[in-house]
Amino acid sequence: MPNKKVFFIIQFLIFFLWMPAAHAATISLLSQTRSFGIGQEFSVDIILSTEDAFINASQATIRFPVGILELTAVDKTGSIFGFWPDEPKISNEDGTLMFTGGTTKGISGNSLQLLKMKFKAKGAGSADLTIHDAVVTASDGKGTNVLST
Numbered sequence: 590m591p592n593k594k595v596f597f598i599i600q601f602l603i604f605f606l607w608m609p610a611a612h613a614a615t616i617s618l619l620s621q622t623r624s625f626g627i628g629q630e631f632s633v634d635i636i637l638s639t640e641d642a643f644i645n646a647s648q649a650t651i652r653f654p655v656g657i658l659e660l661t662a663v664d665k666t667g668s669i670f671g672f673w674p675d676e677p678k679i680s681n682e683d684g685t686l687m688f689t690g691g692t693t694k695g696i697s698g699n700s701l702q703l704l705k706m707k708f709k710a711k712g713a714g715s716a717d718l719t720i721h722d723a724v725v726t727a728s729d730g731k732g733t734n735v736l737s738t
Contacts, residue, residue: 613737614639614725616649616703618718625710630661633718635703637669642727642735643695647703648675648688649723655684657712663688664705669696677704695728 619634637647647670653660663677663686670690677688686706710716725736 614642614644614735615737616647616720616723616725618651618720627710627713630707630709632664633706633708635706637701637703637725638699639697639701639725639735640699641697643697643729644725644735645693645695645728646670646689646691646726647724648690650721651686651706652719652721653684653686653708654714654716655681657710657714657716658684659709659711660686660706661709662707664707665690666705667702668704669701670703 615638617636617638619636620631622631625631635649635651637644659681660679663679665673665677668690670692672692673688673690675687675689677686679686686704688704690703723736724734727733727735
């Protein structure tokens with residue numbers, strides 16, 4: 590009986606050692622400046638890095654504090670995506686930006702521009718921007734979510 594357990598454990602370890610590495614993508618928010626005065630405008634880039642995965646679509650909801658920030662515009666210029674099944678939708682009442690974008694060909698790379706958000710500081714305090722309900726789909730014909738963070 591102990592030999593069967595050892596054999597099973599060895600098979601289990603070999604299976605995981607020979608598995609190909611998982612592809613992973615990350616979505617980040619990047620601003621050139623960290624401090625803003627009330628009334629000042631600034632931009633925040635939504636950046637995608639895919640490591641070695643090829644992707645063809647992404648969606649996410651960006652949340653921001655409505656008492657401190659107002660999202661005045663979203664710029665798609667320079668985006669890796671050429672079509673938008675769900676155009677970027679701003680809600681300053683809810684403090685959200687929602688988008689779904691895609692491309693007809695697989696794209697891979699680091700620091701790929703998705704969107705540029707333009708904010709206006711309207712109140713004092715610390716303003717944390719967060720990413721929710723995000724998905725990055727692989728260009729594998731299956732819609733595999735390769736988002737890691």
